[in-house]
Amino acid sequence: MPGEIIIQADHIDKFFGTFKALDDVSLTVRQGERVVVCGPSGSGKSTLIRCFNGLENHDAGRLTVEGVELHEGSPKIRELRQNVGMVFQQFNLFPHLTVLENLTIGPMKVRKLSRRAAEETARKYLDRVHIPEQADKKPGQLSGGQQQRVAIARSLCMEPRVMLFDEPTSALDPEMIGEVLDVMVELAQSGMTMVVVTHEMGFARKVADTMVFMEQGRIVETSPPETFFTNPESARARLFLDQILEH
Amino acid sequence: MAPPRPMSFARLMNTRPVAVALYLAIMGVIVWGSYVGAQNMGYNWQWYQVPKYLFTFTEDGFQFGEIMVGLKTSVVLSVSAFVLAVVIGLVVALLRLSGLVVGSAVAVGFLELIRNIPLLVLLYLFYYVLGPIFGLDRWAASILTLAVFHGALVSEIFRAAINAVPQGQWEAAASIGMSRAQAYRWIILPQSVRFMLPPLTGEMVHLIKSSAIVSVIAVAELTTVGRNIISETFMSFEIWFTVAAVYLVVTLILSIGVSRLEKRFATNQ
Ligand SMILES: Nc1ncnc2c1ncn2[C@@H]1O[C@H](COP(=O)(O)OP(=O)(O)OP(=O)(O)O)[C@@H](O)[C@H]1O
Ligand SMILES: [Mg+2]
Numbered sequence: 001m002p003g004e005i006i007i008q009a010d011h012i013d014k015f016f017g018t019f020k021a022l023d024d025v026s027l028t029v030r031q032g033e034r035v036v037v038c039g040p041s042g043s044g045k046s047t048l049i050r051c052f053n054g055l056e057n058h059d060a061g062r063l064t065v066e067g068v069e070l071h072e073g074s075p076k077i078r079e080l081r082q083n084v085g086m087v088f089q090q091f092n093l094f095p096h097l098t099v100l101e102n103l104t105i106g107p108m109k110v111r112k113l114s115r116r117a118a119e120e121t122a123r124k125y126l127d128r129v130h131i132p133e134q135a136d137k138k139p140g141q142l143s144g145g146q147q148q149r150v151a152i153a154r155s156l157c158m159e160p161r162v163m164l165f166d167e168p169t170s171a172l173d174p175e176m177i178g179e180v181l182d183v184m185v186e187l188a189q190s191g192m193t194m195v196v197v198t199h200e201m202g203f204a205r206k207v208a209d210t211m212v213f214m215e216q217g218r219i220v221e222t223s224p225p226e227t228f229f230t231n232p233e234s235a236r237a238r239l240f241l242d243q244i245l246e247h
Numbered sequence: 248m249a250p251p252r253p254m255s256f257a258r259l260m261n262t263r264p265v266a267v268a269l270y271l272a273i274m275g276v277i278v279w280g281s282y283v284g285a286q287n288m289g290y291n292w293q294w295y296q297v298p299k300y301l302f303t304f305t306e307d308g309f310q311f312g313e314i315m316v317g318l319k320t321s322v323v324l325s326v327s328a329f330v331l332a333v334v335i336g337l338v339v340a341l342l343r344l345s346g347l348v349v350g351s352a353v354a355v356g357f358l359e360l361i362r363n364i365p366l367l368v369l370l371y372l373f374y375y376v377l378g379p380i381f382g383l384d385r386w387a388a389s390i391l392t393l394a395v396f397h398g399a400l401v402s403e404i405f406r407a408a409i410n411a412v413p414q415g416q417w418e419a420a421a422s423i424g425m426s427r428a429q430a431y432r433w434i435i436l437p438q439s440v441r442f443m444l445p446p447l448t449g450e451m452v453h454l455i456k457s458s459a460i461v462s463v464i465a466v467a468e469l470t471t472v473g474r475n476i477i478s479e480t481f482m483s484f485e486i487w488f489t490v491a492a493v494y495l496v497v498t499l500i501l502s503i504g505v506s507r508l509e510k511r512f513a514t515n516q
Contacts, residue, residue, distance in 0.1 A: 055418055082424040092419035096437050105433055106423035158423055 003031030005064075006162050006193050007052055012061035014047055014217075021047045022058065023217035029162070029195060034188050036204040036225075037197045039214035040240060045197040048214070049164045052195065053084040066161060082110060085155030085163040089170050091147045093139035099126070099150050100135040103157045111158070118157070125153040129183050145176030149183055162193040169200060199244055205229060213237040285484060297485050300476060317472030318493055324389060324468055325455045331394035332454065333447075336401025341431075343406060354402070361399040366460055369396055374464050389461040397454050404450065408442035409435060441509075448505040452498045459494075469493060 007029040014022035021044045029035050037045050050056040052065055057072040066083050068076045094102050103122035107113040113121075126132045129149035131142075139147055148168055155163060165184070169177045181203045188194060188207040198204065204211060204225060211228035213221040213236070221234045232238045259265060285292065300312040311319075343354035361369070373395075374388040383391065412435050420430035462470040473490040477483045 053422060055421065078424050078426060081422055084422075086418075086422040088415060088419065088422075090415055092413075092415040094416065094419070094434055094438075106425070109429055109433055110424040154423065 003033060005030055006033075006066060007195070008062075008064045009048075009051075010062040012051065012058040012063050014044075014051065014056060014058050021217050022051070024061075025217070025219050026061075027212065027219060027222070029193065031161075032191050032193055033209050034193075034207045035195045035210045035212055036208040037195065037212045037214060038199055038201075038204070038240070038244075039220075043214040044217040045214055046166050047217075049086075049166055049195055049197055052162075052164055053081050053086055055086075078110075082158050083161045085158060085160035087148070087151050087155055087163065087165045087168050089167040091139070091144075091151045091171070093147055093151055093154070095139050098136050098138055099131075099142070102139065102150060103154050106154065106158050121157050121159075122153070125156045126150075128156065128186070129153045130179075143176060144172045145179045148172065148176075148180045152180075152183055152187070156187075162195070163187065165194065165196040165198065167197050167199075169198065201229070201241075201245060213240065215240075290484060292485065293480075293482050294485055296480065296482060297489055300486070300489070313472050313476060314469065314489065314493065317467060317469040318497070320466070321455065321458055321468040321470075322497070324386075324393070324461070324466070325451070325458045328390045328393035328397065328458070329451055329454055331390065332397040332401050332450075335394060335398030336405050339398065339402035340405035340409065343402070344409060358399050358402065361396060366392070366396055366457055367463070370460060370464065385461075385464050385466050388464065389458075389466050392461070393454060393458060396457070397450060400453075401447065401450055404443050404446045405439075407446075408439035411442045412438045444505065444509055448502060452501060455498055455501075456494065 005028060007027070009025055009027045012022055012025050013020065023044075025044075025048060027035075027048075037048065039045055047056055051058050051063060051070070054070055054074065054077040057070070063070045065080055068074070068080050070077065070080070074080075094105070097105060100119065100122055103125065104115065104118035107118040107121060108115060123132065123135065126135055129152055131146055131149055134142060134146060134150070139150065142150065148171075152163075152168075168184070169180050172180065177200070181200060184194075184196070184203065185207055194207075196203075196208075208225045211221070211223055211225050212219055213228070213232070213234065215236055221228070221232060221237045223233060227233070228237065229241070232241065254262075260269070282292075298312075300314045302312050302315060303310050339354045339357060342350040345351065364372075370388070370392045373383065373392045374385065377383060377391075378388050416434055416438065417430060420434045425434070458468060459470040461468060462474060465471060469490060473486050477486050480486075
């Protein structure tokens with residue numbers, strides 16, 4: 001893949017106390033690439049992508065995102081976060097603000113855009129996630145699927161260069177998973193660079209360029225989806241796939 | 248139609264007429280008891296003297312009496328001290344939550360100091376020790392004492408309310424590039440207001456009540472006025488009853504007002 005490098009992790013470790021949550025992890029994500037990360041619970045998937053926007057600090061190794069080397073207290077971290085969108089499992093919308101305000105507060109306060117410019121962008125992305133009519137509601141009045149789409153739009157309003165997703169559909173009722181995945185597929189088709197932690201293997205097959213399988217803080221396997229789904233290199237990944245594809 | 252079921256004893260006691268009658272009976276016994284008690288010690292009731300200390304109608308028209316003027320002083324004192332207490336409370340809470348070792352050490356030191364000195368001693372410290380050093384008069388010493396004492400309590404209210412906002416809100420704010428200060432201003436503090444409103448009202452009521460203590464350094468507020476009237480007229484029963492009732496009315500109005508406000512807040516969320 002010829003694209004420019006967006007995220008470069010070299011041998012990073014992360015400890016919580018004495019517990020090693022990331023163990024010698026190396027990964028490269030290039031412009032326009034879609035990486036899907038999967039693995040059993042507690043394997044360090046969230047920890048890894050939270051390192052990518054500095055919500056966690058790694059303890060050893062080198063991590064470079066958008067050309068900025070991250071370390072604890074890095075002064076460039078705020079600038080970097082404007083270019084790295086993040087979507088959380090629990091949505092984390094701002095409950096005291098309307099949907100529109102959720103989308104404009106970042107551009108207005110952080111990027112110092114005018115209200116008009118910010119609202120214009122916000123409406124564009126509300127259209128993109130197919131809920132233009134919900135602009136004036138509070139998040140609490142929306143369904144889970146709608147809330148997660150607002151959260152995606154909130155990130156997009158900052159015009160990020162890469163989007164991180166941490167199990168974006170795990171907190172949703174089954175009938176709402178589809179509408180969120182559809183939005184993510186469209187985003188992938190528009191050329192966005194994405195790192196997605198998910199167990200939705202149908203989605204992974206459709207959009208992934210690279211599959212990453214983690215276990216116990218390590219990346220056990222990195223392979224293209226054709227290989228990963230038909231003939232994974234590691235026995236662990238094969239076992240994991242058998243388990244989740246059974247349902 | 249089914250025959251009406253016989254009412255249980257508890258249900259009967261809770262019907263409105265019975266409850267009101269019972270309440271009046273209990274209050275009546277208490278009032279009558281104190282009246283008889285006072286009678287037995289030969290107390291000379293002069294309630295007719297009291298209204299002129301509340302307000303008078305003269306040829307100049309309506310005028311507030313001494314007690315109402317004292318109340319006004321109490322209210323101005325309490326409101327000034329409360330505003331300052333809120334500022335102190337917010338600063339101390341933010342210092343404590345700043346994650347800076349120095350910040351939280353200063354905050355904890357302040358809290359422990361204030362919490363472990365009696366209010367009366369704190370007032371003496373401000374008036375007799377810091378007063379001469381920094382040129383504080385009675386009024387300034389009173390406001391500062393109340394503000395510092397209640398500021399410590401208010402800071403704990405702020406801290407609890409800020410901590411009640413889920414961690415995910417911080418992360419979401421950070422992930423769109425907000426600084427800590429921006430996250431506080433736009434995301435965290437607006438959400439913590441509804442957690443702080445009830446305890447802050449309680450603290451305001453508490454402050455109004457503890458403001459009576461400045462009567463020991465002769466600030467002319469409600470309690471001082473009451474004492475002065477008694478020293479001239481010897482009507483201690485009537486005046487202390489009246490003063491207590493005035494405090495009660497003010498704090499009740501405050502509580503009711505805020506519970507209305509809270510309901511509005513709750514429906515707005
Ligand atoms: N803040 C923390 N403090 C201590 N331990 C933590 C913390 N965050 C994560 N861990 C531990 O690190 C390990 C990896 O956690 P992580 O959340 O990255 O796993 P995950 O792969 O995302 O799992 P899941 O599928 O359950 O979300 C877990 O064992 C977890 O208990
Ligand atoms: Mg996780």
